Amino acid sequence: MTDYQIDPSLQQSVPSAEERMEEAYGALVREREEGIAGYYNLPEDSRLVIDEVEAQAASTPEIQAADTIVVIGIGGSSLGAKALDQALRPLHAGAKRILFLENPDPLELQAKFARIDKSKSLFLVISKSGGTIETTSIFKAAIEHFGLEIDGADRKRVIVITDKDSILNRYADDHGLQSYLIPHNVGGRFSVLSAVGMVPLTLAGYDTRAILEGARKLVDDFFGRRADHLLRKGIFLAEHWERYRINVLFAYGSYLEDFTKWYVQLWGESLGKIDAEGKRVGLTPAGHIGSVDQHSFLQLIIEGPRDKSVTFLQIADFGEDLTIPRISLKHIEKNDYINGHSFAELLNAECDATRESIAGEGIPTDLIRMDRLDEAHLGELILYYELLTSIVGAALHIDTYNQPGVELGKKILVTKFQTKD
Structure with a gap:
């Protein structure tokens, strides 16, 4: 099971939010039925x-x-x-x-x-x-x-x-x-x-079948209107992208680092576009690992420009009971309060504390909390971000699935080598 918790500030949108949610949902239904996105x-x-x-x-x-x-x-x-x-x-x-x-x-x-x-x-x-x-x-x-x-x-x-x-x-x-x-x-x-x-x-x-099964359940839930939290979050991000231009994914688990890189490509290549009216739109993705990046990027979030929303990704059960030893180090006794607790407890407490500190500053946050790291939960997580990307793209009225900016660089590369030959 995966729990999705949206901070109240991230649910605040414009008066037409419900209409925008229905519009975005209808756009994804059409994409699916007409084979626009497979x-x-x-x-x-x-x-x-x-x-x-x-x-x-x-x-x-x-x-x-x-x-x-x-x-x-x-x-x-x-x-x-x-x-x-x-x-x-x-x-x-x-x-x-x-x-x-x-x-x-x-x-x-x-x-x-x-x-x-x-x-x-x-x-x-x-x-x-x-x-x-x-x-x-x-x-x-x-x-x-x-x-x-x-x-x-x-x-x-x-x-x-x-x-x-x-x-x-x-x-x-x-x-x-x-x-x-x-x-x-x-x-x-x-x-x-x-x-x-x-x-x-x-x-x-x-177990790739389990990956697909986790993804299938979220597809069914979304189109069965049992996952409207995705619509609420997507519409907020689209409505307020000019204020919150950067979406930060803070993943609390070292083995999720490559997932944050996948998210950065998905988000950046899909949502950085020129819309039908010629306006440049989009949200900049930033992927970070907790607690490592708490000691660097967190400072920018708290005291830097208020142009970011933050998603926390947490794993409830790591399947590992490694415990902090009950050892007292001379002159460092102030940290003994953590003795006897597991490293998983420490990491997740840091996640909760960091989220609380950010939300307390009025910065929009939300939490994705997975029961454990396995094929089914990861399949669901993949679909979560793909659906969210499509929702934001639909709400921004852009083509989520093309990448003309990338193609331009490829064309220039070809001419450089052809010229040398």
Whole structure:
């Protein structure tokens, strides 16, 4: 179970808030019914992907022998799976290792190549468009470094995930590579519950069906009007974005760091747009880890510009009872009040105290409190943020699913290299 607590100040909106909620809800219903955004259907549709992956694994010795999944992809093609892998790995010691080759940083690539044994690895090449320059470049480097025989002995070690009829899909067909398709109406940053995330996570050994089930329950609750807290929060953020321009996600759990990075891409790429009237709109995302960043960013929140809203993400049960020893240190006895309490108690008390201090300053806050960190709760969390993003986008009257600002930089990059040639 996940509990959602919205601070009273975050529920205050304009007199037309209820109308705006209905308008945003209707927009998401239309997106779902007309197929404008396909992520709403992934919790059901991706079950077939899992079935196919498991069947392939059962009949492929190379997959059975592999202990490492090498994901070659960037942005939406890697961040979601990376977030789930990081969050779940402490609970699944037997999961196969996943290495993410994302950034064309030569030092990092060489270091990661050195950790890969081709004979025990699978290579997943992920690109929705099929032509992502970072991904294709790293794939070429892997082919050369490991001597991958794409048309021979290593064919079953390489799996492609892309759009139907993309240039990467055509490459896979030409070489007889196993490929999985991303639905055409699912953008990269909304694709973690598609083959993009389900294939590597299933191969690694995680319970991906539970991830989908957690997501499905929230989809059903939202469209069944049992999760209107999402609408209230989304409308507040959209109505007051010019005052509260920055939305801070404070996650209290070290293994949620990659989740905050996924949220930053989802939020920034979806909500920073020019609207139909030519106005620049959007909310800036900031992802932080408690309690570490309490010792830095919190100062800016409390005494800096009042341009932020803050969401706290808390885990009720870490499944770990590590306790602070009953030891008294000379001259530091003032801290003995914490002796005998668990570190989970300490971390969550810090979360509660920080939220109380921020809310006391009149800064809008809300809390997402998960019972525990597992597949079902994380699947729900993924859908929570995807739905919230769509609600805010609908309320801002923008196209939540395009990214013209990103595409411009890609075009300029191409011209730079073409000019050099």
